[in-house]
């Protein structure tokens with residue numbers, strides 16, 4: 001048995017370099033931080049004051065089988081992220097937590113319009129988060145975990161501020177913001193409501209992803225790609241509805257699924273989140289297994305670490321346990337994600353060749369030679 005035939009250990013999964021494209025800043029707070037920020041800011045609506053109980057509350061409340069109910073839990077995180085100090089703290093902790101989990105590159109998203117309830121301007125929100133990200137990168141490096149983080153600015157699809165947020169993302173381009181997104185309830189809020197924002201970004205040669213094909217199916221994916229011109233799909237998991245597997249195992253792709261695969265459209269898959277919102281019934285039945293086999297540009301993501309009680313290592317561990325994935329598979333997902341990032345091509349390539357591939361090669365060689373550090377002794 002070689003490392004290419006054996007599922008990796010939890011320790012190897014933790015240390016494997018990982019890339020995360022779909023993670024919400026307001027979905028990844030430490031429970032203890034929510035409690036402390038609520039006390040500092042006089043937020044008195046938390047459902048629990050003890051961090052463990054609060055963490056359990058978020059996971060259970062988000063586990064409803066409905067995206068709309070899942071989204072209700074964000075009132076409590078957004079509720080305590082209304083000052084520059086709170087935003088910078090949450091952003092710095094996010095980066096340190098991701099880095100400690102072995103994430104080497106991440107794009108973290110949030111909706112600036114949700115953080116202005118106590119008087120901050122959109123610019124102040126973006127600058128506070130950026131400052132927190134830079135501080136988190138510095139602290140993580142000092143802890144021995146190097147990571148690079150870019151922000152994605154999200155507009156809420158039920159609101160009407162998408163163009164304004166797209167313009168904001170464009171203004172902060174090269175200043176920490178690498179792209180744009182829309183999120184929120186999908187059914188009843190098609191992405192074409194925000195065409196002006198997407199057309200603006202295309203004219204500016206900027207990048208965006210769209211949450212599509214999570215709670216609603218193919219029409220949402222089709223609009224996101226063919227009307228709006230999304231570079232990536234947030235989730236996109238319902239593309240499975242356009243794939244037929246016959247009893248003899250033969251597979252037929254519909255026109256849209258074929259387009260997604262042929263054009264190498266990145267799918268930001270979030271397995272645990274999908275189980276909670278009812279988009280998939282179990283890890284074993286999650287479309288990621290088939291999409292990986294068919295060679296779609298599939299990536300693995302956390303979506304909301306707090307609401308899903310997850311991390312990149314946990315997502316990988318579930319997949320390894322379910323599909324017997326090896327280090328080769330984890331490298332494949334990671335390289336897919338790095339290829340799909342919104343930073344410049346030469347920087348993506350350098351991350352792949354200088355960080356990701358050597359990182360996986362080192363783990364394989366450790367496996368072959370027995371134990372950590374034994375390669376040269």
Ligand SMILES: O=c1[nH]cnc2c1ncn2[C@H]1C[C@H](O)[C@@H](CO)O1
Nearest residue numbers: 024026074109110111154183184211
């Ligand atoms: O999985 C999701 N689908 C749609 N919207 C989502 C998801 N996770 C988080 N959001 C929303 C709630 C957050 O407040 C917002 C910005 O991060 O994005």
Ligand SMILES: [Zn+2]
Nearest residue numbers: 183211234303
């Ligand atoms: Zn999401």
